[in-house]
Amino acid sequence: MWHSSRVPSGYDYTKMTAEQIKLIGERWHDWYTADWDYGLTTVEFLCACVGAMTLLHLASTYRARASFKSTASTRHRAGPLDRLTAGFRFVTSKQWRVQSLGYYAPPTGSIIGISCIFTFVMALALAARPFYWPNYQMGHSPPLATRSGWISIAIMPFMIAFATKVNFVGLLTGVSHERLQAFHRWTALFMYITSLLHTFPFIVTNIDMGDMVVMYKTSPFYWSGIVALIPQTWLVFMSWGIIRSRYYEVFKKLHFIATGIFMVALFIHCDFRLTSWDYFWAALAIYCTAWLIQLFRTLYNSAFGLPYTLEQLSDPHLVQLTIAAPARFRWAPGQHVFVRILAAPSLLPFSTHPFTIANVPAEARGDTHDVQLVFRVRRGLTKALQELALSSPRGRLFLDGPYGGLPVSLRGYDRVYLLASGSGATFTVPLLIDLARGFGTGSKCTQATFVVALRHSGARRWFEPALADATARAAAAGVDFAAQIHITSDGSDLESVASADSALEKAGGSDAIDDERATQLGRPHLATLVREACASQRGGRIAFAVCGPAAFMYDVRNAVAEGQREILDGCSPCEEIFLHAEAYDW
Template structure:
């Protein structure tokens, strides 16, 4: 039976209601982006009209008020519960979104129904989420363009919706089977029907996808996670055969998925060559031949067929935007893929696929009075790119309003400092020429019996701390203490470091203290 000839069902309005709420959420995000773009466009037009008089116009009052309000709300909801080195839950904003999703699903699930009699209600609620699960997949989702939200944050929504789908399908199946169970003959006759067989196949495939999508498997067995995700083909075929009401939802989801796949492959993906450089401390530098236009805070996905033909992994771009003809990436050994990359010979050339750049650029970099950049371990790739960009701005004399820059990097072993020793020295030289106060704080958490290497030719702006970890709270507090100025804070590192900085930002953010906070963490 086609989707056009499927008769109405008493549960259809409830599935449609959930679709409407979810669609309304994304429309609201798109509207938010449009408002910001309109105000910014108006402000830029005002500036351009005054360029002939060399006047610098401040942003409009409406833009400042909106930015101040949104920044304050976002910073407060970035508070993250963690214990030691373990992050227990998502940020407060993520928890709020999860609670909102639950409070949306539960009413349409239980309103005017006895699930023991009509367990199909849960089935229709499950079907309603399918298009949105497909829409939030991929790195080049249409929702990224419409809402301005990065694919990393959309992936969080994808996982939330996937978890909700798993829960509602379990409710549908369990209530259906338990209502049949007291009637043995009826139970046996129903379980023997093709409709139930296809339903069990769909549920089993969903269970496999859900189990192999858990964080430990995503983190340490990424290939297994990716391969089991192809069971979604089994799921949609089984669901479409199980009930004709699924066709409209599946068709919509497939169309959205195809758009995302085509956008990813034919818009941002290309084949190129890259050279491998092996660095101390199990770090690999990858220099890609590319004229890609990129900004600070962005990353690319790469696929190296010599390692795996279907695995794509994200790496932050560490080269500055003014370095044309090449794009630099750095990868610390953290799993099987990066270990295989580190096993190549120094200077070896590889053929790779590159997709990107992705991620929201740090468009406000260099506009704050105070800039704080904090990195932990290999998170320095994100931090180093921002420091390079600031150095480039300093050379071009575009940091007139900057009062201070703090760069803090914590590593386990002192050999890791060699990854960017020359780059940090070059940046310090650029800042020295422009007379911008800079503080570089390097932390080595492991005590070493070896003699310390010279600290950047005795540059007094560089401080080396052995056997210590970066105190994010102290750095953030020092940056904003007793200052009526704007502050930009950028962090990338282990989850515990990110959470510590986020909690400090949430604590010190007030209506009169503007902190532009940017946190980078790749979620697998």
Template sequence: MDSLLHARMSQDPSAGTYYNGHYVPTSAEKTAYQSTHEPWASSVKYGYYGLYFFAVTIFIAILFNVHFKILQRRSLAVGSTSQSLTLQDKFYALFRLLAYPRIPISVNKFISPWYTAGNQGQTLLLAAGFLFTTLYCFADTYNYRPPFYGSSPLGLRSEWLAMAMLPFLIVFGHKINFIGTLIGSSHEKMQVLHQGVAGLHLYMSLVHTISMTIRSNRERGINYDFHHNYAYWTGFVALAPLIWLCCASLPIFRKAAYECFWILHLVAVGVYFGFLWLHCWKYLDGGYYMYATFAVFGWGVVLRVAYMFYVNLHVHVARVHVTSSGMLHLSIPTKLRWSPGQHVFLRFLSVRPFESHPFSITSIPSGNDQPSDMSFFIVPMKGFTSSLKEYCKRAGGRRDLFVLLDGPFGHTTPELRAFDNALLIAGGSGIAYILPVFQDLVRCNKGEVSAKTRCSKIELIWVVRSRAQYQKMEKHVSETINEINDGGVSVGFFVTGKDAGSEGVESKSSSDDDLVNDMKEKSLSKALPANWHTGRPKLLDIIRERSQTWEGRVAVTTCGSESMISDVSNAVAGVQIDILRQRTTCKEMYLQTDAYDW
């Protein structure tokens, strides 16, 4: 921007004269002044500071992930370990105490329409980013030069910090996410960071815009610069789609019309990139940041398209069936391999072909190289799933449809095999994620596959509104545990709806304590079928009780509503305090969560 001003100095106003009461320096005078007052050319260092922040943070996360993977492998190889609490166990407990807690649902219900809050670890990380950028921008109080002596130092600091975020902002949003792979986080978990960094990018962009506008008004005026300096008008035009992107991405708007948002999101990104390129590519490192951004964006698109092409070399046909309870059951014969807990994006060529949506795979692949049935159980909601249901009902409730698969994606759960105990908690249709995890652990427990496991106790808790609504999936759960002949596997079903008693569900006491005690007595007994209970389970008490009766390493996995994930996360975080105080029989409690959406 300063170079353009240099070119106009001889026109209006003239160098060496006064304009609106302010002296207009010559180029030499301006250079001499800036040499001792944050030179314009040296402002790029703030972008480097931003890059260092990302690099160090990601490197630390990689070290944690590598250490965790090594620990899992060692746990499987060694088998039983000492029950005494080590310094490493205490460190993990302290780390999880900081990372696992979530905002209570009583508070989050007011926040969630406007912001998707992750766990406390993600929130602290984004807060650190906010603090870092704020301090680097505002700790130095030299924010504006005298009129006509150059760009606002505050505007330059915020400019380069914003530019440094841009490549990472794009990478965090990729489905095939190499940073997520390195740090052990799936793409849906990275969405919290993608949205958070987008907010920080907007924050720095607004600081840059406001400070540069103030600088302009102290000289010729924003109207003059808007019409005579293309860096100004391109900057304002670029800011408009950025503001739209961040506002439209708020959950209250995104969830109301996701299909429309997705298309407009891509258009807005294209407009933003185009005008941002015009705005900054000539200035110092601006072009390099744009090249890096275009490179990672293009790489992500090419890799995604190539992967999708490879996955669909074999034509896939989905057998879609509308069940008596109104759910959709999909079965897709495929040669693809996937891991428990993963999901795929489905695109039906005959039903809204320009849309693809993620669904959890509720089956596990066969133990050999033969084709497997990739199964899905879907609760129809508004939008795509409703259209798919109506399309099938017009053909009598069953259809064979061509489908394009994109995936599988998501966090895999084989590492749960390295734990001594596993507590799996599903809420409603969250069983679609939990069921294959449960099946995999049971299959390993029974020795049906060659995979190693040390998980000797497996407990499944499934909370539903209506027993009839999920009878189809209840059958799959029952089949999984039907041949278990020891007390290592137990299942408890909880029906919370008003119709629970009318469906032949065993009547229980309305007391929560009686409910929990009844579950402990029945679900842990040997060779019992799955037990049904009425009312809501006290998850906090159940999780704490398991920490005081189970030994070794415990894994807790949950998928359900925001309130369930919040309750389970906070309960597991509370156990970390008990571990540090040595009030538990378990030496470690690990948590893995999966939400309905993101």
């Protein structure tokens, strides 16, 4: 049977009062309709949240496209719609941190969304009374255990939906899959909390009734529940960032194994009670559909594997992976892919790793075009790829993607600031290439600023041609373009800095970036740069695209949030400030 009966049975009404008989048949207390009262209510709430974000995404996309298509505006002050948008973006941009612990919270918008889900879940579980039946003849399932169990099961399909790469929630809301990982982890925690609220009332009740040992030995509900709770506990606690990031490759494999054990045990535990198994079918449909789409797209783009070439760059910490992809594989600036290396046992052929695409599609199409991935060598797969670059630099791989990217084109903004640190430049460089291609040919951009902080000057060599090309195109179109390259190592790197700038000058000819303002030693003052950009009397519409470590992102987010607040207050010369902050790692 897929569903158990809804006909009440097993009650001895002669041992209950009239009030107790009435209570067990009321909504929010009736065990036989608890899946509708609590499970479906949870589903409806989470669907409403996704629906609200979908409407906001559609409104934002429509507004951005309308602004891009409109003629240049002579207005430099924000209107009512601009101020409303700025208020919303102030909330989504603002970020908090505990500096002493090195902890950076998610953006305030994510915290609000997560807090709303948690508040709803706990209110739904705890609002109704009683938590325990005053008379055990009213049922052996305590009310708190019943309702929290259904809430837990109802969260499960959404928890799975937030985790997939081909993400249906992301398709609706315009949020890339990696940004939804926070919701995956937090809804998993909420499901764990409600699972505990489901478990302990049974323990309390059966100890009070004196049949705990008997029930554990004779009822499959007890042992299957414990078997499910053990891997669930492991999944929740091992998924915290400090553990997940440090041991990611091992974590990822054990995560799938523990998830499989958990789902099988939970399926047995539910034992077709009412509509409990329907939530498993929903979760299975979401995950399998996403996985099949991902699989077929990968096979369509990669066939039996695409040829690649690995190259150790002049910076010993950087490696470039160049993939000969078919012309049908297209991507937008700022997107990323997952690669799976074949015929290299040391690289774990069943493991994939994300990389930002560091170039844009060729302007002239051919049978194939290059997909360039530049990455910093750390440990695990990237270290193995570096070793392969030195020993056997050619092979074949599967290419999965593209994913992510910006929701709007930066060409529609008057002023654009591209800010990056280290390998975060792989995100901003293709944005610069695409932006430069539009100079003078339909792009509204009249000022572009490229800022990157690097540990060593050699790390800039791979994107020097892009800088030289952007400089030349800007000069031809009359666009104000500036590049600031900050070298964060000590003064011993001065000689290599001067040498690199000389090379850039030769590449760019007379239009090359001035050496004095192009290269600086020390970290950029991001908050000052953003504040000055937002306070500039040039006004108009500004876009910031940023990628870097947590502290880097924190400075930019909060400085942009202040700019949004000034637009909201009506005291900013800007009409709009757009921010896209790309995760440095996740």
